[in-house]
Amino acid sequence: MATMLSVKRRLDRRLNLFEESLESLVHDAMSSSEAPAMVLARDVLLAGGKRLRPLLCILSYEAAGGEDVSEVMDLALSSELLHTATLVHDDIYDQSKFRRGRPTLHSSHGLSHAIIAGDYLFSLGFARGGRYDLEVVDMISSACANIATGELLQFDHIGDLSTTPEDYYSIIDGKTVGPFSTSCACAALVAGASQDIADMLYEFGTEFGRAFQLVDDLLDLTGDPSMGKPRGTDVHEGKMTLPLIHALTTLHGAEREHLADVLSNFSDDRWNELHSLLEISDSMEYVKQLIQNHVDRALEILDSLPDSPARELMSEVALVSKKRRI
Amino acid sequence: MATMLSVKRRLDRRLNLFEESLESLVHDAMSSSEAPAMVLARDVLLAGGKRLRPLLCILSYEAAGGEDVSEVMDLALSSELLHTATLVHDDIYDQSKFRRGRPTLHSSHGLSHAIIAGDYLFSLGFARGGRYDLEVVDMISSACANIATGELLQFDHIGDLSTTPEDYYSIIDGKTVGPFSTSCACAALVAGASQDIADMLYEFGTEFGRAFQLVDDLLDLTGDPSMGKPRGTDVHEGKMTLPLIHALTTLHGAEREHLADVLSNFSDDRWNELHSLLEISDSMEYVKQLIQNHVDRALEILDSLPDSPARELMSEVALVSKKRRI
Numbered sequence: 330m331a332t333m334l335s336v337k338r339r340l341d342r343r344l345n346l347f348e349e350s351l352e353s354l355v356h357d358a359m360s361s362s363e364a365p366a367m368v369l370a371r372d373v374l375l376a377g378g379k380r381l382r383p384l385l386c387i388l389s390y391e392a393a394g395g396e397d398v399s400e401v402m403d404l405a406l407s408s409e410l411l412h413t414a415t416l417v418h419d420d421i422y423d424q425s426k427f428r429r430g431r432p433t434l435h436s437s438h439g440l441s442h443a444i445i446a447g448d449y450l451f452s453l454g455f456a457r458g459g460r461y462d463l464e465v466v467d468m469i470s471s472a473c474a475n476i477a478t479g480e481l482l483q484f485d486h487i488g489d490l491s492t493t494p495e496d497y498y499s500i501i502d503g504k505t506v507g508p509f510s511t512s513c514a515c516a517a518l519v520a521g522a523s524q525d526i527a528d529m530l531y532e533f534g535t536e537f538g539r540a541f542q543l544v545d546d547l548l549d550l551t552g553d554p555s556m557g558k559p560r561g562t563d564v565h566e567g568k569m570t571l572p573l574i575h576a577l578t579t580l581h582g583a584e585r586e587h588l589a590d591v592l593s594n595f596s597d598d599r600w601n602e603l604h605s606l607l608e609i610s611d612s613m614e615y616v617k618q619l620i621q622n623h624v625d626r627a628l629e630i631l632d633s634l635p636d637s638p639a640r641e642l643m644s645e646v647a648l649v650s651k652k653r654r655i
Numbered sequence: 656m657a658t659m660l661s662v663k664r665r666l667d668r669r670l671n672l673f674e675e676s677l678e679s680l681v682h683d684a685m686s687s688s689e690a691p692a693m694v695l696a697r698d699v700l701l702a703g704g705k706r707l708r709p710l711l712c713i714l715s716y717e718a719a720g721g722e723d724v725s726e727v728m729d730l731a732l733s734s735e736l737l738h739t740a741t742l743v744h745d746d747i748y749d750q751s752k753f754r755r756g757r758p759t760l761h762s763s764h765g766l767s768h769a770i771i772a773g774d775y776l777f778s779l780g781f782a783r784g785g786r787y788d789l790e791v792v793d794m795i796s797s798a799c800a801n802i803a804t805g806e807l808l809q810f811d812h813i814g815d816l817s818t819t820p821e822d823y824y825s826i827i828d829g830k831t832v833g834p835f836s837t838s839c840a841c842a843a844l845v846a847g848a849s850q851d852i853a854d855m856l857y858e859f860g861t862e863f864g865r866a867f868q869l870v871d872d873l874l875d876l877t878g879d880p881s882m883g884k885p886r887g888t889d890v891h892e893g894k895m896t897l898p899l900i901h902a903l904t905t906l907h908g909a910e911r912e913h914l915a916d917v918l919s920n921f922s923d924d925r926w927n928e929l930h931s932l933l934e935i936s937d938s939m940e941y942v943k944q945l946i947q948n949h950v951d952r953a954l955e956i957l958d959s960l961p962d963s964p965a966r967e968l969m970s971e972v973a974l975v976s977k978k979r980r981i
Binding site for chain 2: 358362363364365366369414415418421422440441442444445446447448449451452453455456458459460463466467469470471473474475476477478480481482484485503
């Protein structure tokens with residue numbers, strides 16, 4: 330118990346450092362000619378969010394031997410700014426009404442302002458990332474290009490019941506996983522670590538990111554009313570998450586046809602049908618097992634890093650993220 | 656005559672170098688995992704456009720003493736990629752159907768794909784700009800942040816008949832002028848020129864960019880059917896261009912009321928009314944004079960640079976841009 334408290338305290342210390350830097354960035358922009366753009370962007374920037382990318386960025390830097398956290402803060406800011414930029418734009422075409430407990434930018438300020446605010450966040454993110462060496466800059470912009478590719482691929486597979494697990498991993502590796510891997514690996518490079526260490530942290534980020542996305546897939550199917558997490562957004566949008574892909578592959582005959590019908594003509598009154606079918610195919614358990622595998626591999630990678638307090642914290646983050654409910 | 660031909664040939668040589676680099680960038684992306692995003696982006700990238708930003712970038716580099724054009728090519732690419740990114744996003748909320756003679760991305764591929772393609776172009780643009788020193792990176796991202804601010808300011812003044820010339824310059828300095836000034840100044844820094852030379856080229860870009868935007872304002876009012884340039888887009892959208900702002904300031908009494916009515920309730924059958932009023936206020940002539948002043952100042956700035964073939968070419972570009980019809 331004391332240990333868990335101490336873990337939380339030590340994570341909070343890093344998160345607070347990050348929040349201070351973010352608030353100071355927002356404050357500076359508000360006192361500059363950029364104020365009209367920051368007025369729009371600050372609500373979503375400061376509304377919280379899990380801050381997992383900057384947290385892992387800071388921890389990776391320390392685990393890779395970095396000793397002055399201020400060195401990696403621009404990278405941490407860059408990861409959160411670019412992530413928020415993509416959220417603002419995603420919310421537009423996903424027609425999401427709420428984000429981080431507040432109305433989305435496009436629903437409160439309209440399409441044009443949301444597009445512009447997202448572009449502004451991109452320029453801030455690149456400004457912070459652009460302070461590092463060419464290798465880091467290339468990795469960051471390549472991760473952003475791959476987000477675009479992953480999103481386009483996802484559109485291609487909307488409602489596509491023949492989507493394979495390989496398609497699925499191509500989509501999430503671009504959209505979600507790449508930014509985690511890139512943050513962790515770049516943080517190691519900023520710490521002056523060897524390419525080997527950077528590669529290991531890249532792999533850690535990959536395993537972590539995949540577990541993270543699979544947890545998201547499960548949460549979309551279970552929801553959690555007590556946490557204000559709605560369920561079924563992906564199903565309604567026709568997004569092919571791994572539990573659905575697994576069920577479509579596993580079921581046969583009448584059950585497969587039933588599932589295809591439920592997914593192609595989904596509405597909220599068909600939840601029970603969907604859950605019965607996922608029960609038969611054991612798809613939720615299958616995905617839980619995959620999450621466990623990804624987390625196990627993430628922990629194994631950490632084990633091969635030199636021992637450090639940051640490494641222990643990264644293990645905790647990996648373990649806790651498996652159980653998150655939002 | 657021989658001289659003009661030779662000017663054109665020398666400009667074309669630089670433009671061809673740029674097009675080759677751009678084509679090679681597109682080609683590389685098409686053979687990478689980014690292909691799905693580049694498939695969307697390449698049409699608008701390769702559809703032409705005036706390429707004024709990269710051209711001035713290359714010429715500024717040479718005029719500032721740069722001797723190896725390949726050094727500045729990433730900056731030239733960056734300026735065109737970022738410019739194209741903003742065009743793709745602008746076209747969405749301006750609801751433009753055509754760009755560079757082709758259907759706009761959102762009209763051919765839908766909202767989501769156009770947002771994503773713009774984001775992808777941003778990441779490519781920042782990747783190229785991010786190869787330079789911190790000072791250059793900061794100037795580029797600051798120019799992008801100011802584009803966002805300029806666009807938001809422009810929205811605030813849509814249909815606002817009390818828009819002042821100061822408001823107007825704040826809008827265009829962010830949206831249009833900043834990227835020109837920034838390209839020219841950064842090119843000087845890349846050439847290793849002194850801060851003085853970089854500042855002068857920044858001023859050149861500012862004067863050039865303002866003249867460029869004012870010519871745009873006039874073209875919107877006159878159009879040129881022979882060049883396929885439609886007229887009145889700004890007027891229909893309620894954008895307060897300088898000829899309109901001047902006329903609203905100059906006219907009084909019944910004429911001012913008439914103009915306010917025409918602008919607030921504009922339709923294509925009111926062109927004659929609008930042109931008569933602009934005739935009375937002499938606003939087109941006033942703006943032509945301003946354009947002349949900006950070009951004169953741009954030329955004066957060039958005169959204080961060391962003599963060079965590139966400097967002569969920049970004068971020609973400034974003079975020719977005054978007479979452009981698209």
